[in-house]
Each structure stands twice: as C-alpha cells, then as structure tokens.
Amino acid sequence: MNSQEKRTAFSLATVYAFRMLGLFMILPVLPLYTDSLQDVTPFLIGVAIGVYGLTQAAFQIPLGLLSDKIGRKPVIIGGLAVFAIGGAIAALANDNIYLIILGRAIQGMGAIAAATMALAADLTREENRAKVMAFIGMSIGLAFMLAMILGPLINSWTGISGIFWVTSMMALCGIILIRYTVPTPATSFSHRDAGIISGYLKPALTNPSLLRIDLGVFLLHAIMTANFTVIPIILRDHLGFEVINHWKVYLPVFVVSFVLSVPLIILAEKYRKIKSVLLISICLLIAAQILLASQFTMLEPMLLGFLLFFVGFNFLEAVLPSLVAKYSTVDTKGTAMGVFSTSQFSGIFVGGVLAGTISMVWGISGVLILGGILASLWLLIAFSLPIPQFYKTKVIRLHARFIKTPEDTSRALLLIPGVKEVSIAIEESVAYLKVESKELDNNALKIYSS
Template identity: 40%
Template sequence: MLGLFMILPVFMLLAADMPGFTPARAGLAVGIYGLTQAALQQPFGWLSDRFGRRRIMVAGLALFATGGVVSAMAETMGMLIAGRALQGCGAIAGVALAFAADHARAQNRSVVMAIIGMSIGASFLLSMMISVPLSTLLGLSGLFWLTAVLGVIGMLLVFTLPAAKVSKEKVLQESGASSIVWLFALSVFLLHAVMTLLFVVLPGMLVRQFGFELEHHWQIYVPSMVGSVILVFPLLRWVSAREKEAKAMPLAFLVLGIALGLMSLGGSLAAMVVCALAFFLAFNLLEAAMPSMVSKLTGASGRGQKMGLYTSFQFLGAFAGGLVGGWLLGFGGEVTTLSAGGALCAFWAVAMLMWFRSADNRQQA
C-alpha cells in the first residue's frame, strides 16, 4: 500500500512531460488501477478458496511488481496506463482479509481487521510526507521502480506466513450469508465513497478558508488519525465483547454524516480537527467491524470469494467518490458536496438500522 500511495500526490505533476500527456489520460492512469482492482477482487478470492491464500497473494504481488516495472519503463502515456492497469491486476485485498480471518479467533477478528486498517492508514499518512522528497530524488520512473521492489519484498514476506487452518465455525445459512455480504458490500461502497469525497474537498477547503498550506495538512490528518486509533481499539473490544456490532455500525454511519455536515459549515480550524477526529473514528470502526462481521457470519467456506466481493465494492466506492465528489464540487461547491455526503450517510444509517431490526424479527419468528 505504501508503494501505491507514494505515487498519488505527485503523479499529475511528474507525468506532465510524458509524450501523449493530457489531463484525461493522466486521470485514466490514476483511476484505472482502482477499476482493475475492483474487477478482479472476486475472481482472485474464488481462486484463493481453491488453490490457497498464499499462492494467490504471491501471484497478485507478482502482477503488481510487474506493473511497476512496465510503468517505470513507460515512454508514452499509453504504456503508462497499461502498466497501471497491470498493477491493479494484483487484486489481493480480499484474499489478504480472508487470510487474516482464517487465522484469527472470531472474538479477536475486529481487532485484527482494525490493525490491518490502521497499517493502511499509516501507509497513507507516511506517503503524504515522503512522496515529494522521494519524487525529487528519484523522479516518476524511480518511484515506480520502488513500487516494484516493494512488491517483491511483499512476495518474500508472504512465504513466511503460516499455512491456513481448518475452520469449524458456525455460519449463517446460504441465503442469510448472501444478504449480509451484499449489505456490507453496499456499506463499504458508501464508506469509501465518502472518504474519497472528503479528500476531494478538504485540501482546498483548508487552503482557501483557513490559509493552511498543503505541506502542513499532515498536521491535521496525523493527530486526527492517531487520536482515532487510540479510541477505536477499546471501543472495538467493548463492541465485540457485547456483540453490539449491529447497533454500533448504523451509529457510526450517523457520526460520519454529522461530521461531514458540521465540516460543511466551516467554523474554526480547531472545529475542523474535532470533526476530522470524529470522522476517522467512525470510519476506522466501520473499516474493522464490517469485514469482521462478513467473515464471522459466512465462515471459511467460500470466504475468499465473499471477501473479494466486499473489497470489489470498496474499490468501486473510492472510484465513485472521486468521480461524484469532483462533479459536485464543480457544480455546487464545498458546502453542497459535504452536505450531500453527510445526508447520504445519515440515510444509510437509518436503512442499516431497519435492515438489522428486520433480520432480528425474522429470527424471532
């Protein structure tokens, strides 16, 4: 993830001198990674159910590394787009989550998923701080060579992982498992859509409204993320111990909606930090609890395929959030964009609560 995130902050500027560059082609080069990821998550998950998680993770990382080499050697935008698409073919996020779920006890699974989510968040924050210095030193080609090296290191690390365990978990019937997977697939789509939407709006908002220049934005993101991490682990343990996930998740979506709504009002920089803390806390809770619930309720049989479906919607949500967020920002401005995201989260909180209550009523009947 670090190799992927390092490219994003500097790509548009460094690719401008490449033959065939246009903003549309550069945008395609950025976005096509997410599209190929979304398309291949479920097939890779299906393959991991049949041939083993480790083999498929190694194959996916090999594709990612090969895509990095193609991108590093690219002399035209077309070749660069092809390299980025090949990088996206290493679609192993769902396989990795399934592997983690295979090796974690059900009662500890939310914490394990939280650790994975935190490591991704830490990679994102670190990339924000090191991408500019590294791009000055290595250039765009050098950054892609570095992503290839990181992919190879990841392959070597996979070989050190233990073999999968045989699971004896009790699971839902197939119809119940299918409906819960689709509920959480749609939920993670919305979750990552509003996260991407926030980062479409927030950087410009911090500069224009508060005079907070781009190189200092980490001073907002890092304290908010670290604060949310400190709070989310005890909260997850409390929720998991009491099996309150069904109540906590709609509440977390409501918190997301309130945070986005308050951000749209502006106010002080301190208020923005508090809203960001609340947003990241709710985001991290959902990011950990939802895949944990999917793995608990569906069991090990076909887990890779089901987690692949889940992560497909995760990547599609990020793509849609960027697309719709950019359109809303141009159409109605920052207030409209954040308000729309907040309203959608509040609506989904109600819809999710109604779904869980309906499921409880069906079980009691």
C-alpha cells in the same frame, strides 16, 4: 501460536501492508497535481485515484478461486509482480495523466487479498487462525495511517514518480518475503471461514442483511475516497499548509480518532450494542461532512470535522467485518468476506469518479456535500438491519471416526449446549461451528476433536 504461525502472520501482514501502503500513498498527493499534469481535469484525477478499486474488485474473487487450483504462492507472487509493473508504468508516465491511470489500473489487477488470507489459513491451526487474520487486518489500518504521512513527505522529496517507484520496490520486497520467508503449505484447502468458494456465492449475494453491510462498506469507502480528492487541496490552498507539513494534520487526527473509536468498539462488541453504535457512527459521518462542507476554510472547524469523520470511519472499519461474520452462516463466512471486500474496492472507484465529476461543477463544497448525502442514504438503509446474534465462529478438527458419519456428527454437535450452527468439511476433517460462548460446554466438544 507456534513459530511457523508467528512467521506466517508477520510475513503475510508485512506483504499485505506493503501493497496497501503503495496503493494509499498516492491518495493525499495526487489531487495536488490538478494544475501540473498534462491534460488533467478534476474528473481524471478522481479516476486515477479510484481506478485501482475497479480492477481490484474485478480480479479479487477470480484470483482467489484460481489460487485454489494452482496454489497460493504463484497467485500472490504474480499479483505482486503485476502491481510492481503498474507502479513502474505510472512512475514513467512523465506527467501524462492517462499513463498514470493505466498504471493504477494495472496495480489493482494484482489483487492478492483473497489468496493471502487463504494462504494464512493453510499455514495456521484452526484455533489460531482468527488471531493471524486479525494481525493481518491490523496491518491494513497501520498501512493507511503511514501512507497518509509518508505520501506527502516522499512527494516533497522526489515528486509523484518517486512514490510510484517506492510502491514498485515494496512489491518486489513482498515477492522476496513470499518466496523465501513464508512457508509453503503441504496441502491447500478451500477454507470456508477464510476462502472464497464458488458454490457459496449465491447465498452470500442473496442474504438481505449481508447486502446491506456490503452496500454500507461501499458507501463508506466512496465517501472516504471522495473526501481525499479535496482534503489535500483544502490543506494547501485554503489553510496554508505546505505539502511537506500535511502529515502534521493527518498524524494527530488519526491517533486521536483511533483512541476515541476504541470505547465505541468495546461498547458495540463487549456490551452488545453494535447496531446502536453503528447508527451513531454513521451520524458522526453526516455531521463531519456537514461541518467540512460549511467550514472548510476555517482551521478549527475543519479539523473537528476531519476528526469526527475518522472516529466514525475507524469504528465502522473495525465493526463491519464483524457484522459480516455475524450475519453469514457458518459455512459462507469466507465467501461473504470476499463479496464484502469487493464491495469496498468498488466504492473506492465510484467515490473517486463521482468526486471528480462533481468537483468540476460544484467545487470542493459539492464533493463534501456528496459525502453527507451518501452517509444519509446509508443511515436509512442501516435502520432496517436486524440486531445480530453474538455467536463466535469456532473450528475444531474432528476425530477420524466422526468424519465417517458427518450427518450423525452434525446432529450430535447441535445437541451440545451452546452450539448453534454446524457445517462439516469432510475434505478438511474439520467442523465449522457457531457457538454462544457463555453457554458452550467445551468438555462435551472435546470428545469430537482429534
């Protein structure tokens, strides 16, 4: 990568991490306020935790499409400003749960994910785009881990309002980064591998395999959100951990689960056992939920269940986007990822609301059993997934003479050994390919690149 691409990757990853850190820090803290906020109920706590997912899901695709028309930076800066305003409203709520819900809902309206990925694509060359996207994706996982540690610590020092003030300050820092550090692209395109294109929404929404993956990520994040409506309470009220010490549980579980999930990812991708390991990981979620529901008052079984959950969760978080790329056609990948992300945030909302409702009737064990039921449903759906092809997406910039005859160029590219799918974007002067790396004739492909 050149210096601009490195600066783009680092700056956008930081901005994205700031935003996700702000959203996640409240997750291990808000359930602990069930007895201290005005007019609060477990249901309202669930809504407050999950409502940002509802508004994020509602605004993500429209704002991504808007960024194609008015530019990436105005949408991202506007989204971060909205996020900061939402944080300020929640910080000034003065223990009013309804104002906290309002603030969280407004935070979710600043949905910048699609515009951020599109800006990254605008500023990177085709051969380095995947690296930059992966770097930004890694920042999300890091933000989640840091949020679980920092949330309880900041809460112990400043209370819940302090967390929301910190999230607003991080959003303002993100605006500064976008304004002064991230380069402004000379031109912006609707990139088929990284952006949302309205004409491709129907194919993305009618592909049976993609719909199963979308439902899978919906259920995964519903389970995760539901779990975190009760896990902080378990740690404090049943296992005797002071809130400021919750990080001593979260940190080792996250580190160990990450280490244990890496061999699963290698087995799935390198050795092409992705469906088998996917099913095993869902079974890990089911086992974790059973263990948590039956033994949450005992430290060792509870920690084992928590660890098993995050081994499965980490693997699925890494592999599900890969499956979206494998099941989508070469020109619908970006749009399919937008629908996938929308499903993910929708699951966060539904998980929070369901958990809040169930906990009022069946308590902690009811919420954890809910997670087991949802994971079992997912297992039944996942069994019918076809085994995917392990083709790689490759983007090449075409020589001008080949752009003039796109149909002939497509047919010629398909004759090259290893090229399985071709889609030419005339406005970008590029060809989007799906290739079998082991068979690909790179020398023949170089003839067509500029």
